[in-house]
Amino acid sequence: MPDQEQNRAQQILGDAAPELVRLTDDVLCGPVWADQGLSQRDCGLVTVAALVTLYRPEQLDSHLRPALSNGLSKEELVAALTHLAFYAGWPSAMSAMTRLKAITEE
Template identity: 30%
Template sequence: MSERFDDGMKTRRSVLGDAHVDRAEANKTAFDEPFQTFITEGAWGSVWSRDNITKRERSMITLALLAALGQWDEVAMHTRATANTGATPDDVREAMMHVAVYAGVPAANHALKIIKQTYKEMGVEI
């Protein structure tokens, strides 16, 4: 694998946690291996590994984009990742306020429902 892949895997593990990445790797098949390599190198090795902004800030941006796009499973996954990125519930709430203004109240409302449930499952009081 490439250096970008190695950097991406390190960052991916730091954000999503070893358990999540281990499950994804265990479920990887020959069919989706090129896709998994692509996101590890592209998303995690290129964007998430940059040091221009913090993982906390990237976490808030990512959650806002996922909510705006209606990617509910990813909203839950990246809410769980806030335990590793330093984004607080207050940060996440503020990101959803931006979603409401710029992408629509229904998207933010549904995302908040998922975020609240995910925090509850994580044992995070909000």
């Protein structure tokens, strides 16, 4: 069972890639997400859209949960994923929708 004190990057990569985890924590989760140009909510929506478009389903759980916590509703994410089906491809959107459904039914 993963240590609940560790963040998601630490849980996934642990000691295997400590520098990547450090950069994730110190840069990505620091100044990149703290930029005042976008709200945390909007950053979450942009990130989810990018992951769907690039077909990175293995990363979605780490971003769908925070997107929901940062103010996006399930209905907004469903609408965004449906919209993305036409631009990012049906399989990408279906995979993302499956992950969202699982997360919101936990």
